[in-house]
Amino acid sequence: MKVEFINPFIETITNILNTMAKMTCAHGQPYLKEDAYPLGEVTSVIALQGDAVTGSLAISFASSTIIGITSAMLGEEVNELNDSCTSLAGELANMLSGGARKLLWERGFSFEMATPTLQQGPSLIEHAQPCPVVVIPFDSKYGAFFIEVALQPKLQRASLPI
Numbered sequence: 519m520k521v522e523f524i525n526p527f528i529e530t531i532t533n534i535l536n537t538m539a540k541m542t543c544a545h546g547q548p549y550l551k552e553d554a555y556p557l558g559e560v561t562s563v564i565a566l567q568g569d570a571v572t573g574s575l576a577i578s579f580a581s582s583t584i585i586g587i588t589s590a591m592l593g594e595e596v597n598e599l600n601d602s603c604t605s606l607a608g609e610l611a612n613m614l615s616g617g618a619r620k621l622l623w624e625r626g627f628s629f630e631m632a633t634p635t636l637q638q639g640p641s642l643i644e645h646a647q648p649c650p651v652v653v654i655p656f657d658s659k660y661g662a663f664f665i666e667v668a669l670q671p672k673l674q675r676a677s678l679p680i
Contacts, residue, residue, distance in 0.1 A: 523622070524548055527575065527665050528654060530617030534610065535658070539590035543663075546655040554642040557653065557664040560584050560604055562611035565632040565646040566619075566669070573669035574646035575618075577611050579661075586660025599638075608634045614665070 528545050535541050558578035565574045579587070584603045587610075589596045596602060611634040619629045637643075645651060649670035656663050 523571075523627075523669055524652060524654065524667060526618040526621035526625075527614065527667055529621060530614050531577075531610075531656070531665060534613050534617065535587070538613075539587050541587070541590055541658055541660070543656045543658040546657070548652050548654045551651040551653045551666060554644070555640060556637070556643055557655075557666075558583070558662070559638060560599070560607045561637050561643060562607045562634045563637070563643060563645070564611045564615050564634040566615065566629045567631075568622075568627055568629040569672075570627060571629075571669045571671050572647055573649060573667070575611070575615060575668070576643050576645070576666040577607065577614060577663065578643075578666070579607060579663045583658065583661035583663050587658075590660075604636055604638065608636050 532543060535543055556578050559581045561576055561578040563574055563576040581599045584607055585596050585599060588603045588606050591606065592602065615631045619631065622629060643666065645668035647668055647670045649668050651666050651668040654665045
């Protein structure tokens, strides 16, 4: 996967958390994921469909991470994983997808997105396409979270001479 597809996701989540939760996060080295198990306890997956590529993204949070982010964004103390935390995970996926789509659109790529699906626990993540999944690990003052990007180029039909 090209770095031009990864950087918009890093830039977008950094901006979202800085603006909405008044926090910073640092990303680690992206790597290829070897299995379909979630990297956190709360995961939101959203399908992406574009002119040149198709696939999905997922954002996975450790429980302590999404609890801390929820507290920061709501401005009130949240002490346990609850519906507000899982709802926020879905909303963060929407904002991440929308922000990255805007940056990719500015670079000449067009995407549509579906409604995110939420899951808790060890259920396997089902990306929209069977393709390599790039994981971008992040660390924050509340703990770890991970963005998974699975994008596959669409095959272009060759035109046949008449």
